[in-house]
Amino acid sequence: xxxxxxxxxxxxxxxxIDLKESGYATEIIGVDIKPDNLDKALRRRIIDRALPIExxxxxxxxxxxxxxxxxxxxxxxxxxxxxxxxTVIEVGSxxxxxxxxxxxxPQRNRMVAAHPMAGTEFSGPEAALPKLFENKSCVLVEEGAxxxxxxxxxxxxxxxxGMRIVQYDPAAHDLHAAYVSHISHISSFALALxxxxxxxxxxxxxxxxxxxxxxTVRLAKSSASMWAPIFEQNRDxxxxxxxxxxxxxxKFRSYLIKNDFEGITELIxxxxxxxxxxG
Amino acid sequence: xxxxxxxxxxxxxxxxIDLKESGYATEIIGVDIKPDNLDKALRRRIIDRALPIExxxxxxxxxxxxxxxxxxxxxxxxxxxxxxxxTVIEVGSxxxxxxxxxxxxPQRNRMVAAHPMAGTEFSGPEAALPKLFENKSCVLVEEGAxxxxxxxxxxxxxxxxGMRIVQYDPAAHDLHAAYVSHISHISSFALALxxxxxxxxxxxxxxxxxxxxxxTVRLAKSSASMWAPIFEQNRDxxxxxxxxxxxxxxKFRSYLIKNDFEGITELIxxxxxxxxxxG
Numbered sequence: 034x035x036x037x038x039x040x041x042x043x044x045x046x047x048x049x050i051d052l053k054e055s056g057y058a059t060e061i062i063g064v065d066i067k068p069d070n071l072d073k074a075l076r077r078r079i080i081d082r083a084l085p086i087e088x089x090x091x092x093x094x095x096x097x098x099x100x101x102x103x104x105x106x107x108x109x110x111x112x113x114x115x116x117x118x119x120t121v122i123e124v125g126s127x128x129x130x131x132x133x134x135x136x137x138x139p140q141r142n143r144m145v146a147a148h149p150m151a152g153t154e155f156s157g158p159e160a161a162l163p164k165l166f167e168n169k170s171c172v173l174v175e176e177g178a179x180x181x182x183x184x185x186x187x188x189x190x191x192x193x194x195g196m197r198i199v200q201y202d203p204a205a206h207d208l209h210a211a212y213v214s215h216i217s218h219i220s221s222f223a224l225a226l227x228x229x230x231x232x233x234x235x236x237x238x239x240x241x242x243x244x245x246x247x248x249t250v251r252l253a254k255s256s257a258s259m260w261a262p263i264f265e266q267n268r269d270x271x272x273x274x275x276x277x278x279x280x281x282x283x284k285f286r287s288y289l290i291k292n293d294f295e296g297i298t299e300l301i302x303x304x305x306x307x308x309x310x311x312g
Numbered sequence: 313x314x315x316x317x318x319x320x321x322x323x324x325x326x327x328x329i330d331l332k333e334s335g336y337a338t339e340i341i342g343v344d345i346k347p348d349n350l351d352k353a354l355r356r357r358i359i360d361r362a363l364p365i366e367x368x369x370x371x372x373x374x375x376x377x378x379x380x381x382x383x384x385x386x387x388x389x390x391x392x393x394x395x396x397x398x399t400v401i402e403v404g405s406x407x408x409x410x411x412x413x414x415x416x417x418p419q420r421n422r423m424v425a426a427h428p429m430a431g432t433e434f435s436g437p438e439a440a441l442p443k444l445f446e447n448k449s450c451v452l453v454e455e456g457a458x459x460x461x462x463x464x465x466x467x468x469x470x471x472x473x474g475m476r477i478v479q480y481d482p483a484a485h486d487l488h489a490a491y492v493s494h495i496s497h498i499s500s501f502a503l504a505l506x507x508x509x510x511x512x513x514x515x516x517x518x519x520x521x522x523x524x525x526x527x528t529v530r531l532a533k534s535s536a537s538m539w540a541p542i543f544e545q546n547r548d549x550x551x552x553x554x555x556x557x558x559x560x561x562x563k564f565r566s567y568l569i570k571n572d573f574e575g576i577t578e579l580i581x582x583x584x585x586x587x588x589x590x591g
Contacts, residue, residue, distance in 0.1 A: 126523075150522035169522035199519045212511040214523030220503045221528050223560035224496065225583035230560070231553050232491040235589050240478045242590055243429035243448035244405075244493030245531045249500050252524045254587045257580035265573045272568050274510050279561050281502035281509070282554065289551050294544045301536035304504035308533045310514050311521055 034186075037062040037093035039086065039112065041074040043153060044124060045099030046161025048194065049079050054163060057193040064089040074158040090115045095186055098123040103262035105131055113140040120183040122147055122190060126210060127266035128174050128203035142180045145187030148172040148206060149196060150214065154254035167195035172210075174203050211270030216278055218252050218260055219271070225253035313465075316341040316372035318365065318391065320353040322432060323403060324378030325440025327473065328358050333442060336472040343368040353437040369394045374465055377402040382541035384410055392419040399462040401426055401469060405489060406545040407453050407482035421459045424466030427451040427485060428475060429493065433533035446474035451489075453482045490549030495557055497531050497539055498550070504532035 036058040038045040052058035063080030065071050071083040090096055090112060096119055100108055105125045112121055113135070121144040125131055128146060135141050151169040153160060171191040176184055191198060201209065228246070232238050238246075264271050288296035315337040317324040331337035342359030344350050350362040369375055369391060375398055379387055384404045391400055392414070400423040404410055407425060414420050430448040432439060450470040455463055470477060480488065507525070511517050517525075543550050567575035 150520055152523060154524075170519040172519070197519075209511065209513070209516040209520050210523070213507055213517055213520035213525045216506060217503060217523070217525040217528040219561070219564050220499060221524070222580055222583040223557060223564060224499045225586040226560040226563070226579065227495060227553060227557040228492055229582070229585060231556050232488065234488070237488040238492055238586075238589050240449040240451070240476075241429055241488050241492035244431060244489070244496070245433075245500070245534075246492045246496040247590060248527050248530055249496040250586055250590070251527055253583045255524075255580075255584075257577045257584070260580055261573050261577045264568065264576055265571075268568055268571070272565065274506060275561065275565050275568065277510050278502060278506040279558060279565065281505040282498070282558050282561070284505070285498050285502060286551065286554055286558065289543065289547055289554065292544075292547070294540050297543055298536045298540045300505065301501055301534075301539055303508070304501040304532045305534075305536070306508060307504040307517075307529055310517050311526060311529070 034058055034095055035060045035062065035093045037064060037084075037089040037096045038080065039064045039089070039096060039098050039108065040100035040104070041065045041070050041080060041158050042099065043156050043160040044149070045097055046074060046079045046158040047163070047165040048097055048099065048190075050161055050163045051166065051194050052190065055193045057189065062089045062093055070158050077158060077161070079158055079161055086112075087115060090119065093119055095119065095190065096121045098125075101259045101262055102127055102131070102266050106134060109135060109144070110138055113138050113144060116140055116143050119143060120145065120186040122187055124149055126214070126263045128206045130266045132175060132178075132203050136178075141178055143183050145179050145183055146174045146203070147187060147191065148174075148210065149191065149194070154251050156256045156259065164195070166191075169196055170199050171196040172199050172201055172206050174201055174206050176200065207267050208270050211267050212274050215263060215267060215271050216274045218255060219264075219275060220278060221250055221252035225250050313337055313374055314339045314341065314372045316343060316363075316368040316375045317359065318343045318368070318375060318377050318387065319379035319383070320344045320349050320359060320437050321378065322435050322439040323428070324376055325353060325358045325437045326442070326444040327376055327378065327469075329440055329442045330445065330473050331469065334472040336468065341368045341372055349437050356437060356440070358437055358440055365391075366394060369398065372398055374398065374469065375400045377404075380538045380541055381406055381410070381545050385413060388414060388423070389417055392417050392423060395419055395422050398422060399424060399465040401466055403428055405493070405542045407485045409545045411454060411457075411482050415457075420457055422462050424458050424462055425453045425482070426466060426470065427453075427489065428470065428473070433530050435535045435538065443474070445470075448475055449478050450475040451478050451480055451485050453480055453485050455479065486546050487549050490546050491553050494542060494546060494550050495553045497534060498543075498554060499557060500529055500531035504529050
C-alpha cells in the first residue's frame with residue numbers, strides 16, 4: 034500500500050514509522066508546507082520521498098491528513114477534490130465542525146474520520162516515535178458516510194498500528210474528548226501558568242519538580258498551534274467541563290478555608306476512584 | 313551502618329532498598345504499626361528484621377522516620393525521647409509546624425530534617441522501588457539545629473540514594489513545596505473529580521485516557537491518609553497557590569467565553585515556558 038502523509042509531524046511521522054515497520058505500507062510519501070520538516074523526515078527515513086501535494090495524492094492509495102485542526106478545515110476539502118479511488122484518513126481531535134463542513138462534499142465517501150487517542154507533548158518529525166499508538170484507543174466516527182472499501186482500509190491502518198477501535202457519533206466524540214482529553218490539557222497549561230506566576234525562583238521549580246509536578250505539567254509543553262484550534266472547534270464542550278473543573282478546585286478551597294480536613298479526605302478518596310477505571 | 317526504618321511504606325521501603333544495595337546499610341530493621349506491612353517487607357527482603365519500636369531504635373545507628381505527617385507530629389518527639397547517640401532522619405513533606413513543635417526538645421540536635429522530592433502515586437511496602445530517589449533533589453533544613461556528626465550521616469544517606477542536596481529554611485521549604493508539589497496534587501485530584509463528575513461513562517474515560525489524561529491524573533491515585541495531613545500542615549501556602557490556580561483557569565474560561573483564541577494562544581505560549589525550566 035502506498036501511503037501519503039500530509040503533515041509530517043509527531044502524529045503523521047509516528048503513523049508512518051509503524052505502517053512501514055509492520056509491512057502495511059510499501060512506500061511512504063511525505064507532503065508538508067515546511068520544507069524543513071520534509072528534510073528532517075527524509076533524514077530520519079520516516080518518509081521515502083517528498084512530493085508536492087497534488088502528485089503525492091495522485092500516487093497514493095491511502096492519504097493520511099495529520100495537520101492541526103485549523104489547517105484541517107481548509108485542507109480536507111482541498112484533498113477530497115483531488116481523490117477518486119483513494120482513501121483519505123483524517124485524524125483530527127475535534128469532529129463536529131469539520132464533518133459538518135464536509136457533509137455535502139461529493140467525495141466525502143472516500144474519507145475515514147478518526148481520532149487515534151495518543152500523543153506526546155512534543156511536535157515535529159523529530160518527535161515521531163515507534164509504537165506510539167500500540168494498545169491505545171482509536172475513535173472512528175460516521176461509518177455510514179464512508180464507502181465500505183475505504184472504511185476497511187481505515188480499519189487496516191489502525192489495526193496495523195495496534196489500536197483498539199471505538200465508535201462514537203461526532204457529537205459524542207467531541208463531548209468525550211473534551212471531558213477527558215481536552216480538559217487535561219487546560220488543567221496542565223493552567224498548572225504551568227500558576228507555578229510560573231507564584232514561583233519566581235526557577236531553581237526551586239527545578240528542585241521541587243520531582244514531587245509529581247513534572248508529570249502533571251507534562252502536557253503544558255504542548256504547542257499552541259495545535260491546541261488553540263482544538264479548543265476553538267470544541268469550545269462549548271470545553272467550557273462546560275472547565276466550569277466543572279473550576280468547581281472541583283473551589284471545593285478544595287472551601288474545605289481549606291474552613292479547616293475541614295475530613296472534607297478534604299473525602300474529596301481525595303472520591304478522586305481515588307479513578308484508579309479503578311484506569312488500573 | 314544499622315538502619316531502622318519506622319514506617320515501611322513507599323518512601324521508607326524505597327530508601328531501605330537503595331541503602332542496602334549501596335552497601336551503606338549493613339542491616340535494615342523494620343518498625344511499623346501494621347504487622348501486615350512488616351510481613352510484606354520481610355517477604356520482599358526490604359527489611360532484614362522486624363522489631364518493636366523501642367528495640368529497633370536501641371539497636372540502630374540511623375533511624376528513618378517515614379510516616380504520614382499526622383503521625384509524624386506524635387512520633388518524632390516520642391522517638392527523640394529514646395535516642396542518645398543515634399541519628400534520626402525525618403522526611404516529612406511539610407516542615408514548619410513539625411520543627412516548631414520540636415524546637416525545645418532536648419534531643420532535637422540528633423535529628424536531620426529532610427524532604428526527598430520523589431515518590432509515586434502508590435503506597436505501602438509493595439510499592440517500594442529501587443532508584444526512586446536517584447538524581448532527584450533532597451531539601452535539607454535547619455542545619456544549625458543538628459549536631460555536625462548527625463548532619464554528616466544525613467548527607468551520607470542522601471548521597472547513597474544518589475540525591476542532589478538543596479538547603480532552605482523551613483518557611484521557604486513549605487512555600488516552595490506548596491507552590492510546586494502540593495498544588496500539583498490538588499490539581500490532579502480536582503481533574504479526577506471533574507472527569508468522574510462529567511463523564512459518567514467509565515468506558516469512555518478508559519478509551520479517551522491515552523490523550524494525556526492518564527499522566528495528568530496520575531497523582532490523583534495518591535492516598536488521602538498521606539495528603540490530607542500535608543495540606544493541613546501547609547494550609548496557608550496551599551490556599552495561596554490554589555487561589556492563583558483557580559485564577560489561571562478563569563483566564564482560559566474568560567477567553568473561551570469571549571471566543572478570543574489569540575488570548576488562548578498567548579496563555580499556552582506562556583505556559584510553554586515551563587519547558588525551558590524542566591528541559
